[in-house]
Every structure is written in C-alpha cells, then in structure tokens.
Amino acid sequence: MSSIQLDSAAVYAINGHVNEVFPATCGGILLSTAAGVREDPEIIEVTESFALPSSCIENGVLNLKSKETNAYIKFMVSRLAEVKADTNIAGWYISCSVSNIFDAQVFENMYAMQQANPESFVLVHDVALSKVTGTLGVRAFRLSDEFISVRKTGTSRITTEMLIKHNLNYTNLVVELFVCTFENDLVRQFMAKNAPVLAAGCLKVPDEELLERHADAAMVTMDDLNYDQGNYNYYQRQLTREKQKIAQWKAKRAAENAERAEKKQDPLSTEEYKTLFKLSEEPNRLESLLLSAQLEEQCIQVEELAGGTASTLIPAKFAI
C-alpha cells in the first residue's frame, strides 16, 4: 500500500487555503510526479496543489464531476504543464471533519477520481481539529477494493446480497493511507534560518467545544441511522409478509393440483405466483453503510478528544 508525502509547498498552500475559507468548506487538486518516474513507487510525492473555485462546491460538498470543475482542472493543468511543473493529478483535498467524507457525493468524487487514476486519494484537512489540538489534522483515504467492486456492478442500488458477496461492510468502505510531510533541501535551509520557536502549549486544557460539537453531530447521525434502520425493518416485515402469502398460495395451489390430479385434470401452473405477487424492492444499503461509518468515525473523534482532555487533566489532578 502506498503512502503520501506532502511537500512543504503543498502543506502550507493547502493550510492557507482551508484556513482562509474556514468555517466554510473548500477543496482543491493535488499534483505529483508521474507514477513512472517516482523514486519509490510506494510513495506518492505531492509537490503542488491548486485551489478550486468556490463555485465547484454544491450544497457544501465539492463536485468533482461537474463540467465546470473539470474545465477548470484541465485549464490549470495545461498551464502548469507549460512551466514544466508536475501535472499528474494525484488526488484532491477537502476541508472538513473526517466523518463528513462518508457522503454519497464525496464517494462519487472518489470513485470518479479512482477510475481515472487508481492511485488517487482524498486528503481530508480538519481545520477545527487542527485549531483545537495544535497539530496538523490531515488524513488521506482511498475507496477500498471491496467498495470499488460493488460500485462497479453498475446498479446504483447496493443490496445486502452484494454486501455479502463482496464482503463489504461499513468498516472497510475506505482505506486510510499514511501521510507524512517532507521538506526539500531548499526549504530545510530556509527553515534553519527562519523557523520561529514555537511557544510550548502542551499544558493547555483543550477546548471542549469541538467535543460537544462532535457529540451533537453523532446524535444527529444516530437519528438518521435509526430512521434508515426503521425503513429497512419495515421492508423486512413487508418481505416476510409477502413470502408468507406466497407460501400460502403455493400450498393452496398444491392442494388444488392434488385435487385436479385425482379428477384426472391437467395440473395448474405452480409458477403463476410470480405475476400475482411482486416482492418489494430492498432499499439501497449505501445510505446505511455511509451513516454507520460516519457514526463510527464521530465516536472515534469524540473518544480521542475526550481522551486527550483526560490525559491533560490527570497530571493537573496530581498537582492539587
């Protein structure tokens, strides 16, 4: 599995962009050296990035499949090619909390990008988390092979049968990639001269507002998941009822046929129920998968934030 190496130029440009538009979301494109000329084929080195216009955001989510977005990307790449910059589209970035990537539109973006370049990934920059923890809240994801094989079937509807067949569940929708930052020689030299000394702030008790916000968001997701579960349960009850009816019909037909056989009459068709009863269609399981994954991620986030606060509080408690 490959890992992502972010050059300082990309790190700071992305950081500047996402902080500029925060709390709104934004996104952009990440460029790297072409796969063929990489030093280490396992490391994707992101050397350059450019921001996408805010008009590429639809309902708070980046739309990478729109005509406008693609025209913009094409234009920027062609211009960057003129100055011989790296123009291999390695992936894209988005500023939001990690739990927000479990969204149908984001998944469509990831799928489209991975169709064009199987190695592409999405870099999620969580500005709110970065602000609270003082660390770079950056993680990278790619759709899992399991999800790709289900999505490839062409039908927009994901059924339980497909989930079982491809061994897909909410925990393996995406794969996380390792991200590290990298300073080239010039940057290292520059930083040796100019880097500021960071004021140590490790004793600061983290702000718990974000914890609350994640807990609230988890609650909303839980409601959505409950609703979805309710729908599914309704479908299952309906299905059982219909199956019962069919079984009754079959029993009745079998009895009729037995009677007719005694009277030496031709048996009636036993397949006729297929036109009489129509089994209701299974609701799309994608929504439930995404909500489950989102809830899981929100829980992890809450745990990490609460754990972080606890570990800063414990030494303070001993001091009392």
Next chain:
Amino acid sequence: MVDQPLYVSHPHFVGPRSFVLYPQKVTIDTQAIFQILGHAVRSPANHRRVVGTLLGYRNEDNSEVNVKAAFMMPLTETQYEISIPTGYQSEMFNAIRKAHPDYVVIGWYSTSSNISLLDSFIQNYFTEESSMFRYPPVFVHVNAEDNMEVKAYVTSQLFYGSTRNPDDCNCMFTPIEHSIEFSESDKPALAARTERADPDLYGLTSTISESIAEILTQIDLVAAKVAEIRRSKPTEATEKLGKYLFKMLSNSPVLEPSSKTNINDPRSAMFNAHMRDLVSIINLTNSIKSQVQLSTEVATRLN
C-alpha cells in the same frame, strides 16, 4: 554622451491613476516562499533560475502588501535575451482569482543568486503588465542558489538621454522593508515539523517544563502588576486591567478553602466529576459503536 543628463524618476508610479505610492513594507507568507522554493528545486538543471508572479493583498493606500501565493512563468532565457509568452500571466491570474477572489498581482520573484541586467527588463515587463492593475510591481528576490536570503525591492526608472523612450530605460532597485510571516494558521504545520524532528519522550518532557516555566512567568507578571496597582493610585488604565483580571477570576469556579489532605477538597471533587463525565462519554461512544456493529451483523447475517 557625457553632457547627457541622467534622469532618475522618484519612487512614484505614473499609471492610469495619477499618483500611486510605492509600497513601503512587504509581508511574505510562508506558503508563498515554499511555493517559490518548490519551483526552484524542481526546475530543470539547465535553467538559470525561476521567475514567476506574486499574488496577494494590498492595503488601501498600497503602503503595505502581503504576498500570499506565487506561480511560475514560462520564461526562456539566454545570457542576453529573455522571452516571456504574452497572456500567460493574465490567464493564470484570472484562473486563480476564481478560487481566491481577493488576490491581486503584487509583483514578481526570481530565484537567481544576484540581480542582473536582464532583471530590469523583466521589471519593465511587469510594470507594463501591472499598469493594468494600476500599481507598480514589487520584486522579491529569493536567493535560492546559495544563502536563502529574501529581499524585496521597488524600482525607479532610470532614463538615459532626453527621449524617455522606455526601450532605453533601465531600473534602479531600491530595497524596501520586508518580513516573512508565519501566520497563526501555520502553527499546526510547524508543530508537525517539530514533532518529527524531536519525537522522543525527552523532547516532550522538555516542552512540558518549558510550558510550566512559561506559566510561572505569566503568574509572576500578573502578581507584580497587581502589587504595583495596589501600591499606586488607580488610573484609568489600571482600572481597566483590574476589571479584566476580576472578570477572569469570576470565570473560574468559586472554591471553598480547605486543607490539602482532605479528600473532599472541592477542587479534587471538581476534577473527579469532570473525569467521570469524560469517562462516561467514552463509554457511551463505545456502546454506540458496538450497537452499530451489532445491527450491521444482524442485517447481513439474517439474509
């Protein structure tokens, strides 16, 4: 030749607006510097240097400019000749402006080791281009070839002879004040850098002791200030400070004084209550996770 006067135009810029001040101060954001250094490091070995356009903000009277981003220009250069494709800059600028609507063209940068004669031609090109944007360009020189020194310049035009023909014109580069800014939002990125450089526990303990020392100095500072205020007559300034400190104190919970050994120490009780809250939050999220897992299992297994 000798009796021809040399004209030096004062650092002001004659554009569509009659008179524009030259910037006196340039703030260069780290993101722009890293972009420039990135361009320099990846430029082909036979390239002498990288030249590009600087984008960012300027204040109302153009006395201060802030460089936010940089993009490279496709420049072909020999010892005596340079060529810049027309239109590249404005096309690129218009595209970037779709994503960053507030950006303006600030000037240009070069990564050579020194300023050469050709630079004045580039400066003239940018002056002409930026007359479109009504402001004189700033030149930022990043010496990526040896000492990484960053300098900012504005130019005055020098005319030789009385014709004032722009083709005969040369430039005088006047250095202006500049600073490299690590903004508040860069801190997480910088922290990631320090963490990597110093990931061991020893580093952590040293940062903790630094933090403690910092807090102690802050407490001393406040204590000294309070003592000083108590000694002197109240003035408006001290009154303000007093009110601020009082407000800060009232934010913290009121605690009954009690002995340190007492288990029922209210501070200890408060900490415990908070810890219990945190632990129960963690337990709750854990149970939610298990439930999600369970319901998924049930849904798939039953089919």
